[in-house]
Amino acid sequence: MAAKGLTKWIIVITTISATILELIDTTIVNVALSQISGNLGATIEDTSWVVTAYAIANVIVIPLTGFLGSYFGRKNYYFASILLFTLSSFLCGNSTSLEELVFFRFIQGIGGGALLSTSQSILFDAFDIKDRPIAAAIFGMGVIIGPTVGPTLGGYIVDNFHWSLIFDINVPIGLIAAFLVFTFIEKKPEEHNIDRKKIHIDTLGIVLLSIWVGALQYILERGQAEDWFEAKHIIVLTVVTVIAFVWFIWHELHTEHPAINLRVLQNGTLAVTTIFTFIMGFGIYCSMYVYPVWMQQFMGYTPTLTGVSLFPGALLSAVLMPFVGKSLQRGVAPKYLIMIGFSMFAVFCFWMSGASPEAGFAFFFMPLMLRGVAMSSLSVPLSNQAVSGLSSEKMPQGIAINNMMRQLGGAFGIAMMNTYLARTFAANRGHLISYVTPDSPDVLDRLNAFISGFVAKGMSLADAQHAAYGMLEKMVDKQAYLLTYLESFRLVGAFFVCILPLLLFVKPVKVTAKIDDAGH
Template identity: 35%
Template sequence: MSSAAITVDQDIWRPKYNPWLIAVVVALAAFMEVLDTSIANVALPYMAGNLGASNDQSTWVLTSYLVSNAIILPISGWLAGAVGRKRFFMACLGIFTVSSLLCGLAPSLGFLLLFRVLQGVGGGGLQPMAQAILADTFPPEKRGLAFALYGITAIMAPTIGPTLGGWITFNYSWRWIFFINLPVGVITWFLVRRFVEDPPYLARLKAAGLKLDYIGIALLALGIGALQVLLDKGQQDDWFGSNFITTLVVVSAVCLISLVIWEWYQKAPIIDVRMFKNFNFAFSSLMMFTLGILLFSSLVLMPQFLQTLVGYTSQLAGLALSAGGFVLLLEMPIMGQLTTKIQARRLIAFGWLALSIAMFYSTKRIDLQISFSAATWLRIAQVIGLGFLFVPITLAAYIGIAPEKNNAVAGIVNFMRNMGSSVGTSLVTTLIARRSQFHQLRLVEKARIDNPNFANAAHGLTQRFISSGLGRHEAQATAYARIYQSLQAQAASLAYIDTFMVLCVGAAIMFCLSFVLKKNDPGGGGVTVAE
């Protein structure tokens, strides 16, 4: 079947049911999966206590899910072509729902990890297939509106996940963060079965048959699995100071480089790496990767700063961040409309500029005395740029790509964003730890007896503790401990400022790269088939 023939089929074919009904159904499935990537974070200590595991062991609940999820994401397009997209989507939804039930019933950590791997396998196909279904269901000129709905799920879910997870765990049990998937999963499965259908070109691709690439799958599983584990455990194990992490780096690098070379020469690759020859697709993938970094970095930085240094509870920190989520909820539909009137690259450039300015503003505004309202407005400033990025970048990725590649585009773009989220989380965790040590050493140099400011502060605190009833020696030790505690908080605060500056520079670089993207015709969707 030639690309021309498939393109004609795609231009003529329209779904039997209202496209917006289909959009809501598939977006609901994607929302459930994205929510699950972040909802378990705050419940880890409760899981550890209930299952008789250590806190370090409980973190594998997150890692096991991310590893299996990351392996399925990039090959979801190939799997959809092999078994049919609707069938694959329903299978993923069924596996995800059943494994959620099993996670909630898990009697031990070992069983929980096994079921989380299965849950990651099911979840790995939901995001990209939801996006691919939207791309085929809507004509090119209306894709921006459809992707705006999908963007709400991709960006809103990780925003509310930790807050919802904390509330459920505190008021009920950690097991209910998995049980809540059951009614949503079952209802969505039946809705997908009723309303979603495959376009004609997918049926013809399936009939043509696809060869199973065992070597490619093995290289992908080893490479991505090793990469995900090293990103998740790198800072905890001191990166290259650990033989385990060093081994993972070597395994990941060798397998992924070999994968690219192997897939490049395959007639039916599980990952179509030749799509990266398309300049626009390559840069859109890079930008989606960077967006994943900045989105999840800010999601980690703000609540962590407010809880560890300012003393907020998890619920109060969640409330401070929730205003940003509401802004995105309002912004996404507007962005969908703008994509029909303004070139995608101009919206992308504005989004990166706004995000860079917001991150720079964060370096000036964040401090240990920040108020709740100031933290709320700061978060709102940080998310405004995000709303201008997700939909236009997704649209730009499809420019110059043939319709039969929609599944592959969706799989790779979502994979890049998810890997960016893992890199972003690992990046900020490492930066905060290393820069805190750096600033602490610099501040300690000033904390000497011959420094009059330090001596006066220590003497004043000592006298205050003596007046409260402590002996001189105990009062002096307590004063030094209090000063050191304050010094550590100041060092950590400076580390957060440094991290926001790194994110500012990253967004500024992406702003410059925005102008090398191809122009598109907003009214016509901008999709031109290059193959």
């Protein structure tokens, strides 16, 4: 039954706060790795496990939230997860070694995994079924704000405070959220008398899920750093992933009480929506990965300024979401909104691919606003479509699978883009170096100009020559980076154009109260 009055909006604030907390923590640490590395006396490569540990735990727990909510009771599980997330955040901020920090980040990921899907399920239940598009719009705000605020907040903290504040800032927010959950979120009728002895625990399914999802996430997170299939353990993990995945699918479809009810994908709307959600995750995280790296490494922006540049587009997206939700309520077909979203993403990417070294802040304003339009046009209809036609009983499973697909889409996007950037940069640099030859008049003129400048500043001729070659190498690297990032934006833009024909498979679903009541 839908919540009413003030209680409804307290539930909205609570669930959105929890969603934003979870998504902020997927990105906030990225900009602090150098500071953490220096403070704890570890290499950057080892410190990156702080990111990997959270991602692995997160993506394992997300698809299990439906089962865990049924077993412990949704309110109990949600409340306990917020407390676990809060406690582990405190322990992360007070870690004195990298090993401690990685361990507590893994625990934080376990707690955080429940926040996304369970928040969405509770939020949707707080609204009448006819108002679900509005609930989808509100949830979409959290999905957009979290990844956008993460790097900004992380950059500000790194620039002005100690890295531990990245984790400590979660503690008061988490405690307030836990209090609100305990006080205002009611248990569903079936939660009052849970007989756990009658609930079958699909141990094999949970183990197989943990193996293939954990191994896959490790491969995606660490593949490029470890040279992909040149590393034997990556090959072994790939084989393990494939075997565990196939076994998991077969087992879940043949067991009477699966940990993850894959049969909900028989709902064609949900099945197609998960594909588009995967693609949306790919787009969100891909663009959020390429843009900050481009702005900081090439344009010379600080982490804080890079984050600030993203705010107008994120704000526009948040403002537009309620209007998109209203459009769905009035009968606008979801596929038209999704088409606008993917088209705007493509325009954003192609616009960015035309940037020059002289591009100023104003150049990036319009494409980032278009990205904001894209986010609102995608997030709301996809969140709403994921639950259309599902009973209340099946809704948590559908939401969990859909959210897992978004996270996996992001992981694939970042892994592919990271590899593409590294290899394309090497290829572009090699191509440019081939033109830097001793007999080239332009090269000689540039070198002589550099040498003359350094000698005029008091350098010896030998030191001036060495410095001149260093300057020339930096110029080549900068040009190679420019070409690489422009090509990467073009590639992602082309990807979005190519998937537009898939929109033919999106069918609107008219949801009635009878469908919702079927699960009770």
